[in-house]
Amino acid sequence: MTDTFSFDLLKTDGVARRGVVKTPRGNIQTPAFMPVGTQGTVKALYMDQVKETGADIILGNTYHLMLRPGAERVAKLGGLHDLIKWDGPILTDSGGFQVMSLAKLRKLTEHGVTFQSHIDGSKHELTPERSMEIQRLLGSTIQMQLDECVGFPHTRDDAKRAMELSLRWAQRSRTAFGDQPGHGCFGIVQGGIQEDLREQSAKGLIEIGFEGYAIGGLAVGEGQELMLQTIEVTAPHLPTDKPRYLMGVGTPEDLLLSVERGIDMFDCVMPTRSGRHGQAFTRFGKLNIRNAKHAEDLRPLDETSNHPALNKYSRAYIHHLVRANEILGMMLLSWANIAYYQELMAGMRSAIEAGNFQNFKQQTISDWQKGKTQ
């Protein structure tokens, strides 16, 4: 175990990277997928299951946790790790993104953003300083700067204004983060789909200096092609010796193609949210398990997997559970999807180590295609 927060780049294969983020809470093998534990729980999973699928780190949402149970209360209860019984690293977002998507009566100024809770209408303020304070109270291992994320489509002016504000907030966040040995603070590259703005943002952040760099403002409606293009023009401006985190992404294919473009870390609600809605991500592509064709299918989700979430229960049983609105249906599919995402990440890590990422990519895509004929 280490006392400090660090990143080792172990191997590259083309632009794809194999690394390890070291923290006192444990190591994060990259490329890594971080299951989202929005409100202090990865929905419908036990933390033991999350760990056992191979996840090294989970994500918590500052917006949700500041409203309920509240940052000061979580601190009083011993911090988020102890409260939710997850002893590995936790990354928290800044809360900014969800303020803009969930809260009511938002008002954004240079100082920060004021809003009303979507739960009870109570008034709150989130500034770079308060966001960092909340994340510290939660005990977060990786804390994200407050930023402003523009949607899609956006004007260049909007993207520029938000990027510049995000840079000023990056400096204030970094200052507020202060000295927290063993913890990391990540800056967030903004700039919409404008290449020069992304470069300017990256350079500004590097000048401030962070333990890692995120690419924000993607997966907001621009589509996969523009997303990948933006990664391609942004990644080269990021330091090779720090982890790179693509926020809020994505589908298994998004992960594969983004790792190919040099991304190290991901988070997304997709595996759990889809799992609660009857969708399974598997080695053989996506299944809508509600579909009548699964009603008498005795095969498990993936007979080639060694994981109980994927190989133990028949599609027929999960189909029945989902049709009958049983909680166990959501539990099994959420678990299976997280297990598959982690299998995919493990596969990518091995492939980069072995120097055959391109083969792995082709095989993986070909397996996804096969499923369509089943």
Added chain:
Amino acid sequence: MTDTFSFDLLKTDGVARRGVVKTPRGNIQTPAFMPVGTQGTVKALYMDQVKETGADIILGNTYHLMLRPGAERVAKLGGLHDLIKWDGPILTDSGGFQVMSLAKLRKLTEHGVTFQSHIDGSKHELTPERSMEIQRLLGSTIQMQLDECVGFPHTRDDAKRAMELSLRWAQRSRTAFGDQPGHGCFGIVQGGIQEDLREQSAKGLIEIGFEGYAIGGLAVGEGQELMLQTIEVTAPHLPTDKPRYLMGVGTPEDLLLSVERGIDMFDCVMPTRSGRHGQAFTRFGKLNIRNAKHAEDLRPLDETSNHPALNKYSRAYIHHLVRANEILGMMLLSWANIAYYQELMAGMRSAIEAGNFQNFKQQTISDWQKGKTQ
């Protein structure tokens, strides 16, 4: 392992009985609580958890399973055990009770009952013969006769008519059950709260002969006192060498007081249903975990328990999960309640073995009281 279905009465303490039902699927230590797996799942629990709490047997509902996925489909898929991944004994009810409480346009005749599905309005018929056929298709270890259960209050005439019909259906059910080595068929004593009708029902059933005898028609609104009185006047008429099953009961106190009156088996949705609604049953009484007083309580549900469902998570965390409508809140409380119910049953079994059931009963009631002052 045994090839046959049998019951051994191991010990009595007063009227309380300690026994074991032996089946090819495994032994059922009695007094036993059977978690209810309505639609092929004990709601919000993994079967591994159900097993590990100490449950030897679960219950499945014929009404639900005949409608979805359907008895013939379950048989085609290898039977209920294989479908749901529970290898221990399963008891199925006859479906009659839920036809009367859930289905639409019910019509009861001497032949059986016709009804429309509450799911899709499709028309079905349940006769003693069809109920037994469905239970056989499901692969049920203990199959219940079709009966008619009168509600409360009821007239003596109603109770008499339903009891007599149930006796005729008992004979038809027994005949339809046929020869199924290793499986048991249970008759159901009816007769409302009328002592002589209960006696008449019990005698009629014994004349037909069953592997076990259930007391039906209780926990339908008559209250605990009348329920216990009815058990007291019924149990003496049941054979001592067969298991006695009190259907659909109950609270922890109901279980304790019914075991004291000679009952061996129970089922109830209470632990899981209450768990989904924020209620915890513990050694120290019932907790409404939504209550604000739990918001910063770092104690687990029961610090004296060795079970992770009861000792691992703080009340503060479960309170948060329940308030935030998180599935994990329902998972944890359902699991904890089943664990507590099984701990209670194990305690009663040990107490009867040791010949100190009365002490155990007093201590248990006193512990429940203590919780109220916490």
